[in-house]
Amino acid sequence: MARRYDSSTTTFSPEGRLHQVEYAIEAINNAGTSVGILAKNGVVMASEKKITSGLLAQARTSEKTYKLCAHATCSVAGLTADANILIDQARLRAARYYYQYQEPIPIENLVEHVCNYKQAYTQYGGLRPFGVAFLFAGYDEAHGFQLYQSDPSGNYSGWKATVIGANNQAGKSLLKTEYGVSRREEGGGDGDEMKTDDDDDADPSDAIEMPDVAEACRLAVKVLNKTMDGAAASAEKLELFTMTLDENGKCVHKILSREEAKAVIAEVDAETASAGDT
Template identity: 55%
Template sequence: MSRRYDSRTTIFSPEGRLYQVEYAMEAIGNAGSAIGILSKDGVVLVGEKKVTSKLLQTSTSTEKMYKIDDHVACAVAGIMSDANILINTARVQAQRYTFSYQEPMPVEQLVQSLCDTKQGYTQFGGLRPFGVSFLFAGWDKNYGFQLYMSDPSGNYGGWKAAAIGANNQAAQSMLKQDYKDDISREEAVQLALKVLSKTMDSTSLTSEKLELAEVFLSSSGKVKYQVCTPDALSKMLVKYGVTQPAAEA
């Protein structure tokens, strides 16, 4: 029955479903997973980089983590070309707000603004939904540290811990079991790496397959976005017992 309704983004099926939006979510389910965890002193984002071919030149820039403004960053799962358009849109909106009001844009307002753009692509003919989900991590003076998840439909919600991408259901259930309200940033990193090690398709975790970023307040009280280097990430994996130390020749 769905064949009559799934070719258009703007037509509901008799069950009240928008099939194109569901197909976009299905595409995200095949992408490298990303996990976000809210701690008392920051937000941790960890993403899995899909290595499609050993002949592919590894990117020097981050593939899953993006800085939107000084106080907001995001992790991505889905079609990267779609994500680039939305990230650029979010960056422009954040700068416009700062230019107009001389202060950083509140995190939820930025997320809602971007989700309004995504929702428009589910409502008008001739367009397809963006095949990408985001985890937004940020800090503002109103609500402190925040973590939001948004999907192709334009829906978003605040989360304490969330997973998007491949095996997100399994990762979400593990996070539900192990997450604690008073978790520290270091414990959040440990939990994220543990969950990813058990839900990733590959058998072993290495720094080449992972990206880790944190949003936290520096000692001077400024919001800081920091991406973990491959060397530091390798040490973390060994420290938390996720991988074994390399044997000396």
């Protein structure tokens, strides 16, 4: 029965499902892993690089991380060709907003525009969903640094730390235990145990102390170590990106060099080895 609805993007199955959207999400779950972590002084994104052939010329630009405008970047998991269309849409929207209002576009406004474009491809006949998920990182004066995740359905949500791509559930489980763990340990437990009678309505996540960029880089490598199939993460197999502010309050986009990535991986290995000895 379900086969009658497989080829149609716009027809719901009797169970209320859109099979083509689910297939697009499944394609993303088989793609290279991308990690996004919100830090107190920036945003860190780490991605697994799929090396298909040793004969492939090294690209001068990243295939996983793309700059959208001066204050926004995205990381991609899924079909790069589909991602290119949506990245162009995001860049066009950001440029038009600046031309019209003479100020940078708010990050959520930019994310919403891209997700509305994605959602349209699940609503009209003769189209298929975009087989790509994004992690959007950016900064604006109203809300500071922000991290968003979106999927082929056009849905998006804000996160402090998240994972897309292969083995994302394993990565999210690690983030739940490692993100802000030092503050929770100082409080004697998780966020719920730290509450008092006067803040029953408080958000438990507010009790989490956000890491700095250096700590977030190490945590991102730990996540990739857990999600990548086979050998542990190496500088050749991953890409580390950081977004911070300079002394003038301008966003600085940086992809860590191979030597810098090796240094972060060495710190993680040393930390893991010391934890194993205790």
